[in-house]
Amino acid sequence: MYTQTAMINRSSLRQPALRLVPQVSSRMGDSIEMMGAVMPFGRNAEIYGENEPAEYLYKVVSGAVRTYKVLNDGRRQIGAFYLPGDIFGLEVCDEHTFSAEAIADCKVLVMKRSALIALATRDNAVAQQLWAMTATELQRAHNHIMLLIKTAQERVAGFLLEMAARSGASNEIELPMSRQDIADYLGLTIETVSRTLTQLEISAVIAVPTSRRIVLRNRAALSRLNA
Amino acid sequence: MYTQTAMINRSSLRQPALRLVPQVSSRMGDSIEMMGAVMPFGRNAEIYGENEPAEYLYKVVSGAVRTYKVLNDGRRQIGAFYLPGDIFGLEVCDEHTFSAEAIADCKVLVMKRSALIALATRDNAVAQQLWAMTATELQRAHNHIMLLIKTAQERVAGFLLEMAARSGASNEIELPMSRQDIADYLGLTIETVSRTLTQLEISAVIAVPTSRRIVLRNRAALSRLNA
DNA sequence: CGACCATTTGATATGGATCAAGCGATGTGG
DNA sequence: CCACATCGCTTGATCCATATCAAATGGTCG
Numbered sequence: 466m467y468t469q470t471a472m473i474n475r476s477s478l479r480q481p482a483l484r485l486v487p488q489v490s491s492r493m494g495d496s497i498e499m500m501g502a503v504m505p506f507g508r509n510a511e512i513y514g515e516n517e518p519a520e521y522l523y524k525v526v527s528g529a530v531r532t533y534k535v536l537n538d539g540r541r542q543i544g545a546f547y548l549p550g551d552i553f554g555l556e557v558c559d560e561h562t563f564s565a566e567a568i569a570d571c572k573v574l575v576m577k578r579s580a581l582i583a584l585a586t587r588d589n590a591v592a593q594q595l596w597a598m599t600a601t602e603l604q605r606a607h608n609h610i611m612l613l614i615k616t617a618q619e620r621v622a623g624f625l626l627e628m629a630a631r632s633g634a635s636n637e638i639e640l641p642m643s644r645q646d647i648a649d650y651l652g653l654t655i656e657t658v659s660r661t662l663t664q665l666e667i668s669a670v671i672a673v674p675t676s677r678r679i680v681l682r683n684r685a686a687l688s689r690l691n692a
Numbered sequence: 693m694y695t696q697t698a699m700i701n702r703s704s705l706r707q708p709a710l711r712l713v714p715q716v717s718s719r720m721g722d723s724i725e726m727m728g729a730v731m732p733f734g735r736n737a738e739i740y741g742e743n744e745p746a747e748y749l750y751k752v753v754s755g756a757v758r759t760y761k762v763l764n765d766g767r768r769q770i771g772a773f774y775l776p777g778d779i780f781g782l783e784v785c786d787e788h789t790f791s792a793e794a795i796a797d798c799k800v801l802v803m804k805r806s807a808l809i810a811l812a813t814r815d816n817a818v819a820q821q822l823w824a825m826t827a828t829e830l831q832r833a834h835n836h837i838m839l840l841i842k843t844a845q846e847r848v849a850g851f852l853l854e855m856a857a858r859s860g861a862s863n864e865i866e867l868p869m870s871r872q873d874i875a876d877y878l879g880l881t882i883e884t885v886s887r888t889l890t891q892l893e894i895s896a897v898i899a900v901p902t903s904r905r906i907v908l909r910n911r912a913a914l915s916r917l918n919a
Numbered sequence: 920c921g922a923c924c925a926t927t928t929g930a931t932a933t934g935g936a937t938c939a940a941g942c943g944a945t946g947t948g949g
Numbered sequence: 950c951c952a953c954a955t956c957g958c959t960t961g962a963t964c965c966a967t968a969t970c971a972a973a974t975g976g977t978c979g
Contacts, residue, residue: 536919542841557827586816596823600784606833613840614769614879652841692763
């Protein structure tokens with residue numbers, strides 16, 4: 466029903482902590498990244514699965530990541546996309562509530578959750594930061610809910626504006642994800658996403674030089690569509 | 693476009709902190725409720741508005757509360773329903789991202805946010821609790837997202853199961869909210885909600901003795917619909 | 920070049936929205 | 950105590966946005 470995710474040998478991808486990060490943070494707030502290791506993941510590789518114990522916290526170094534759930538009949542809902550600098554996989558309970566996969570080849574900084582929690586009990590700044598990350602996720606989820614009650618045009622417009630805001634304020638967006646990923650994020654079909662983009666291009670609101678690259682030609686119009 | 697919310701004099705409802713709560717908590721974790729005041733709100737009274745400074749944190753003592761956003765064209769999305777015991781209005785930034793209203797006459801425990809934040813910097817248990825509350829909200833939002841991609845039947849079934857789980861594990865639910873509230877929570881129209889309930893009643897999955905009271909007759913069927 | 924996969928485009932079907940009555944409970948004034 | 954207005958909910962008829970089914974196009978890699 467949905468594009469099959471390439472199955473890649475898990476154990477080879479997930480066990481080895483590849484290179485230690487020797488960085489020492491300048492600000493206290495960055496202490497969260499003090500002890501971590503960067504791991505590479507291949508396109509479509511699973512980073513963690515729903516219901517697995519949440520042992521680690523992750524930060525995208527390069528590439529992009531999606532989190533998702535699959536309903537029992539195969540419908541997939543993407544919870545969020547994570548771009549370089551974004552943190553994901555933070556859970557307060559000890560199980561992941563979504564699965565996470567690499568959208569493209571990527572590098573991810575992996576940090577031990579238990580160490581962070583321990584640190585947070587001693588260092589208030591760390592505790593605040595963990596809280597703030599959860600709050601950021603909550604904000605994202607609320608925006609997502611607001612997207613899902615809108616029309617197809619509004620959802621696509623909102624998605625494009627969100628991506629533009631996150632990947633530098635440029636008018637040119639490089640999309641790391643497929644149309645299917647976008648569709649599953651917006652609660653639409655791949656055909657509707659494609660048609661909507663075509664429509665926006667025809668009405669000169671965007672340009673689509675290649676399928677993964679989108680130029681915003683008329684932000685005002687997009688914002689108006691964003692309701 | 694949507695049922696008009698009765699306008700009730702705000703200042704008379706929001707200013708007075710009515711009776712101080714002298715309670716002393718037994719567990720440290722409850723310290724959050726140490727200093728608060730119980731305030732009554734009338735049906736449809738605004739508790740706070742979107743974009744207002746988030747000075748307080750609230751806990752439902754009795755009655756029920758809805759949070760919502762209104763898009764510029766009038767569409768309303770309800771973010772969540774809060775029942776006795778639930779906490780709402782917690783923000784990490786200092787502005788509310790939703791508005792909150794009393795669904796029915798209710799009593800709400802009101803706590804000063806600044807005091808809690810201050811307390812959290814000294815007391816780790818409090819900090820953890822604030823974090824956990826935000827995480828609970830995140831969980832709720834994720835469930836809500838998963839609801840919004842489903843069919844009308846599935847959304848209604850999911851809603852009923854959620855309400856049943858929250859209001860005692862009984863098979864009889866007393867709904868504090870109107871069909872319009874349910875519709876705006878589920879991203880459906882009032883007509884579709886009504887028709888779907890009728891359908892479920894006809895197929896003997898539920899009974900609807902009065903419009904605000906629903907009996908779950910066949911949980912297995914509901915769970916199956918819940919996908 | 921040819922196979923494969925992602926994307927677009929076209930034709931048709933359908934679930935839920937919209938428009939429009941009807942119905943039952945609750946409350947109000949005569 | 951009853952007539953009647955009001956409000957929340959249900960039911961009916963029709964429409965439309967998006968899904969579904971199907972095929973064509975285009976880009977990438979061996």
